[in-house]
Amino acid sequence: MEDIYFTTITSLRDRIRRGDIKAREVIEKYLGRAQKLNQRLNAFISLNQEGALAQADKIDQMVASGKDPGPLAGVPMAIKDMLCTRGLKTTAASRILYNYVPPYSATVVERLEAAGAITLGKANQDEFAMGSSSENSFFGVVKNPWDENYVPGGSSGGTAAAVAAGMSVAGIGTDTGGSIRQPAHFCGVVGVKPTYGRVSRYGIIAFASSLDQAGPMTRTIKDSAEMMEVICGWDKMDATTAKVQVPKWSTQLSSNLKGIKIGLPKEYYSSAFAPDTQKVIDQALAVVREAGAQIVEVSIPLTEFGVPIYYLVAASEASSNLARYDGVRFGHRADFSKKPAEDLAEFYSRSRGEGFGTEVKRRIMLGTYALSSGYYDAYYRKACQVRRLLRDQFKKVFTECDALLTPVASTPAFKIGERIADPLQMYMNDIYTTSTNLVGIPGLSVPGGMSSEGLPIGVQITAAHFCEEKMLNVGFAIEQALGIWKKVPNGL
Amino acid sequence: MISEAQLKRIAELARLQLTEGELALYPKQFSSILEYFEKIAKIPTEKVEPLVTPTDMVQTLRGDEVKPWEHHNESLANAPERSGNLFKVPPVV
Structure with missing residues (x-):
């Protein structure tokens, strides 16, 4: 039998739809493998044992009775634990939500399940998606399947690791400043952050509402396109979703890049990348040239300010969004039986102080400071003003080219523990990914090569608002020419 | 440099009780992070x-319509504590 573990959405759902293999058999095998490998990789916070099998049986019944089981029929999905799943524990990898069971599902989850996808489990991550290494989880550090001494990236590190290790066929991540693209790069999978407004945020635990966007993490570009067709589109439950038509991306992919102009922002290329990263970028550029694209140099002068603007905006929004965790209606509450609270402020402070981890507290504090009286104009307001100038520069650049090709990060995955002690250094890792969210454009990471240590290296492609098609085609051309996506980690 | 008094004031505003470790760790970290953020001050806006x-x-x-919600038990x-259909909180002295 053809291997069902390192397969694609398109191949697996075709076999299930044809009745060649039962969804139940697929899900039983995946649950077993996910459970076994999780002891090493810690990619899942919880597995949806019973629910996944019940969903699989429903798919099998539909196939048996000749009904359409949907475009994602029987495909197991690792859903980041930021997305609410009705009746299934949803924690944001935080102690403050360690036992939270949502009474409703996120629109993304509902749409995936309506399309036949199976929620295999809830993927580990950085707490409240705050982090770039998946080391900030109340449920423990996630390991990179290519080398367990390395981080998988973050914050969607659990989803990336699960897909890379063949514990799931695909998954959902969220991306506030690179949290889909950077772990995709570190783990050798495809990760797509759609344009802000493409995907409903309803039922997704809010971190920074003007930046957050969910997206697919898959083995191939085509698989990501298949998932985007399902999850994108206007939702009455999220007023920030756009009433823009959702193209059939998966049927329109083309690796012919004739007429496409690819921009290289000189500010991104002004500092040195790790030598292996440089090689991968050079190779990707050779591929897109060969495919007919024209390469042009462009300029985004405010690039160096992307990280400070991002952390000011994200921390400010987070300090406001996370104010809802008060220990009253759900989540962790401190034990007041021995020492009662002196006032209401102490009731909140003790529960929140125990419930949030160090990185989350650091960001709430930074955000509170940036929004506080006397500092608001210099920090938050100023950051929002520069954000507009940055967006204007991106808008101008996309009148000169169709897509940008850059690294995702200046290095491949780093070692567990290597950067966690210095938060500023960790924040500065995000230099190539944060601007995408600040200006709201789509971005992806596609596997482009391997480092000399055997770690994957991705290539980032971004495009103008709602122009995912061009971005996907550039990624598709790189994927088809290099075939890096076919590599799988040893020993799993 | 952020002083300990400033740090405590921010923690109070944020309703966060900090551990001894965090109180020792944050001032230096915040100072270097904020110094880095202040780069944006030089951009004319x-x-x-x-x-x-x-x-x-x-x-x-959208219209403000009343709709049934049947998942109140969920x-x-x-x-953390309930009393019938109510959320229960401990007495605050």
Whole structure:
């Protein structure tokens, strides 16, 4: 039998739809493998044992009775634990939500399940998606399947690791400043952050509402396109979703890049990348040239300010969004039986102080400071003003080219523990990914090569608002020419 | 440098009790992070309207309609303490 573990959405759902293999058999095998490998990789916070099998049986019944089981029929999905799943524990990898069971599902989850996808489990991550290494989880550090001494990236590190290790066929991540693209790069999978407004945020635990966007993490570009067709589109439950038509991306992919102009922002290329990263970028550029694209140099002068603007905006929004965790209606509450609270402020402070981890507290504090009286104009307001100038520069650049090709990060995955002690250094890792969210454009990471240590290296492609098609085609051309996506980690 | 008094004031505003370790760790970290953030001060932004959401969208409103919500038991099941259909909190002295 053809291997069902390192397969694609398109191949697996075709076999299930044809009745060649039962969804139940697929899900039983995946649950077993996910459970076994999780002891090493810690990619899942919880597995949806019973629910996944019940969903699989429903798919099998539909196939048996000749009904359409949907475009994602029987495909197991690792859903980041930021997305609410009705009746299934949803924690944001935080102690403050360690036992939270949502009474409703996120629109993304509902749409995936309506399309036949199976929620295999809830993927580990950085707490409240705050982090770039998946080391900030109340449920423990996630390991990179290519080398367990390395981080998988973050914050969607659990989803990336699960897909890379063949514990799931695909998954959902969220991306506030690179949290889909950077772990995709570190783990050798495809990760797509759609344009802000493409995907409903309803039922997704809010971190920074003007930046957050969910997206697919898959083995191939085509698989990501298949998932985007399902999850994108206007939702009455999220007023920030756009009433823009959702193209059939998966049927329109083309690796012919004739007429496409690819921009290289000189500010991104002004500092040195790790030598292996440089090689991968050079190779990707050779591929897109060969495919007919024209390469042009462009300029985004405010690039160096992307990280400070991002952390000011994200921390400010987070300090406001996370104010809802008060220990009253759900989540962790401190034990007041021995020492009662002196006032209401102490009731909140003790529960929140125990419930949030160090990185989350650091960001709430930074955000509170940036929004506080006397500092608001210099920090938050100023950051929002520069954000507009940055967006204007991106808008101008996309009148000169169709897509940008850059690294995702200046290095491949780093070692567990290597950067966690210095938060500023960790924040500065995000230099190539944060601007995408600040200006709201789509971005992806596609596997482009391997480092000399055997770690994957991705290539980032971004495009103008709602122009995912061009971005996907550039990624598709790189994927088809290099075939890096076919590599799988040893020993799993 | 952020002083310990300033740090405690921010923690109070944020309703966060900090551990001894965090109180020792944060001042130096905050100072280096804020110093890095302050780079943006040199960019001229006079008369620039702050951008608070990245795409061109218009405010949409919906009708305020009453709809049945049948999952109140699922919601209440998440309460740290409940009393019937109410959330229960400890007495605050």
